[in-house]
Amino acid sequence: MIKVDNLSYSFPQKDLYNQISFTLDDGQHCAFIGSSGSGKSTLVDIIMDSERYMFDGILEIDPNCRIGYVSQFSQLDKTNKTTVFEYIAEEFIKLQHEIASICTEMETSSNIDTLLEKYQQALDVFDAIGGADFESNINKKLHLANLNKQENQMVSELSGGEFKLIQVIKEMLKSPDLIIMDEPDVFLDFENLNALKNLINSYKGTLLIITHNRYLLNHCFNKIIHLENKELQEFDGRYIDYNLSLLQSKIETQELAIADTDEIMRNNILIDKLRFIATNNSEASRGKTLKARVKVQERLETRRIKAPFVDIKQPVIHLVSDHEIEETVALKVTDYSVAFDDILLENINFEIKSTDKVVLIGSNGTGKTTLLREIFKNDHPSIEINKDIDVAYLSQLQNELLNESHTILEEFFDAGFKTYEEIKSYISNYGFGKEVINQKIGSLSGGEKNTLQLAKFSVGKANMLLLDEPTSHLDTYSQIALEKAIKNYKGAILMVSHDFYFIVNCMDFVLLIEDKAIRKISMPKFRKMIYANHFDRDYLEIEQKKKSLETNIELALQDTNFELAKVLSEELEKLIKSL
Template structure:
């Protein structure tokens, strides 16, 4: 069933067209993504579809009694109530029904009403009807439903009596989404729902939305999220709309296939046009061929000419260079604790970063990821412990809040003020690569969108040519195309990276290691995001296995008293584990020697000057670290199993 249709929708600003002829259809179980560059009009179109704004042209038709929920990317839940009280307002009709049921139960027990057979039957009929309706509306489980959704958004039960007015902006946004999910509208319209969500919450939301009973229409720049949720994509590009079936990855494939097909059709027609025009030019003035030439000319005039296919819109294109090479050891954080005013968010944190590594920081919101970055650059002191920066290391820092941008300056002045000896032409060239051209460079910082501010901050970073980049949520505010440009620039970067991101696709492409922060400290995984997930799954499975084995061992110990043969088998298993531990310790020792040998070889002057040789050695070293990590994990597993004996 069609819930909503948009017909020939347009948004105009005077003579300027933001978009026009928008056609969109939402079915009762649709899973739709709206994609396009920043500034293409995605959020504006969502507001028109949600009924918040009126279109300049076109109509919106929808089914009778359609319920819609809309989440603005910049809006949080405002309320004077506590979290629990506000969520309960969603279920006020059920609460009134529950109150009426209690009243009817009291009447059923009333002897006077029982004596009046007609009245008594009326009460029983109403009670039976309400009870069925109450049950259908999950009247007996709505409180559990509230707690489940709030838990998914990381609001635990002991936090539910907090006043919403005292919460952070990110928490209010999460609550606004939680309330929308509890309301269960027929059509859920979400503008950047993944903002302010950590990776664990993102995974929970994905699973929830996959099973959502209504229709979904959303804007998101998270590719993992879109691939898991959506089944069709509407793209706004060059003020027009195109429709594709499938998830985001399938949309990219279809878009490329369509463009290739359009080029072939265009080029085929151009060859035909060229032949016809050539025939007309050569034969029109000749008496014997004039009629045929005139026929060809009429054929040309009647031809429905294919427009030249337009490829992707203009993209940013930039690189991060370095002024000079750093030493091999870039950063060491030792026995550190991070937090504010002696309140510890995470400890202990111990890790090293070597040249050309790229480490992603992951963990739940509030665990101290951004705080750790600020402690490393000296903005916030460590609660305890320290960090040590290596030789010839120059740090470039990207702040997710763009607090280092001067609100009094224009885009041009923002870069020029830090590079006075650089010509205006060169500054404009740099800004042009970040999509600032012409009069755009004269805009003041406060007038810029979030995406534009992000591009200014990245432009400043590229000009500094630092060899160690520390990035706090660099993909925030960037559209998917800009993210891909940033990813490619960082992949080609010859320096070292330490970054925080909730974008799983971005982490997977960039990271060589993942550092997970939790309340119990930091743990390093040598590999990309997929590897990190695999190891986390193995750890969970091992934990479950060890718990099962613990129970089994207790049972075996009891039985051993009765059965000597079982005791012999147990001793045999113990000896096997002891031999495995011994072998793994031998392999670990050999691996440590191999790693030390590679590191010494990398320090040789001949290799330091040979980039290709150094790169190969670094790849070998990275592989060795991964093997060492695998051996350590195996040793821990076997040692834990041995301890049970």
């Protein structure tokens, strides 16, 4: 269906691809992964509209291939008075009206042949997208996504997560040859994430999906395309098996690299000795010996292992409080209520201590972000923040903290940095090289913007953090770095998130919004609740064991204990086969 062969492409600021190649065949469900800013969305844009781009290499797409697309930046139109069913069925209804109009015209027209041709064309299009059964198919998809009750609801009344699922359903029902989705999982709650998983797995056509969501990666794909450091590799199989192969490659690569490095060091010492001898001795044979040894060194350098897919720099995220305070109540909420058209929260009460790490969860549209904003504004009579607490807020809307018309350099001068070198050194920890320091923030990828937002946010050194979906758009490496930063943070955190792995790895307890109220849940109880409602039995326990083994392998590699790393990788392989 799609063939990319030795494709290269560059922005003015940086090279994106260096002779990358891959194929996508009929029926494959392909996950497209890679670090933020590696060029995934740009490659999708090239596939969607190749004539806009000047690239080297070959891009072949079946000329009959119809492509559907679900954007990561779709916005819900609150003025839309269309029902969910009408919105999904829009193309079918339009064709029905067109066919009916042609039939009406044929009753009075003398130009029957032309109208018959138009009628047959419209009918062919209608049949090609499954028009005969479209009502039944819509109902099946809505049921699969657990949205059948919303069939007659206005689109404007949907939550953001529900609207994203509706868009996925709408594209699937058009029956394109290929559907491309760019991070369709962003901001989905647990229930909607499972619904997306069900939709993906039930789809018989070809899918290419950019995602960093670990749950979807583990459950939905039979092919992986990984773009990293300007290079690309493809893997036919599950993501969990691909990840294991990367870890095994890393063990082998580092072991070989150490051997190569030792040999290069020995050779350097020998070259220095030969150069000294040749300098003080005019015999031609001395110079020839030196040249021969230099050529050996060049061969060693050339063969030194290059590993763009296993040697990926993880950003270093620091969340530091300016001053720690003794454990006390940092935040107290008493009889708080909020309503828009309907009551979202009613007479809720909770408190957070100065060292608590708390996650606020609930279905999309239940008032989580509204509550977080109210706490940050601190002008509501029901909200009381300790006078010794400094609060910082990370919004899920990136342009609230970042000025997208600024360059990265300008943004950090505004944040209080004094010199170019200071800014360059600081943002390099977050994966931004000097080549992008003068790049406009608006031109960055969603993941790069979120990472940059974290970098700017971290400067404040507040001792209470309000985080609204902090992992959205972040690649898996940045997610893990943020997990480490939150674990090491000494202040209080109140976070809105739907990332189960992130919650379990970082948080002390859960505040669950349900039926307009909030109740406190311990982590063990929360885990059981999530198992019962959203995940396969024992899946998460195995995931935790898997994560523990991966961590121990990384520690063994840091100590260059390759024998231990290999033993642990064999244990990990057995565990993965049990999934």
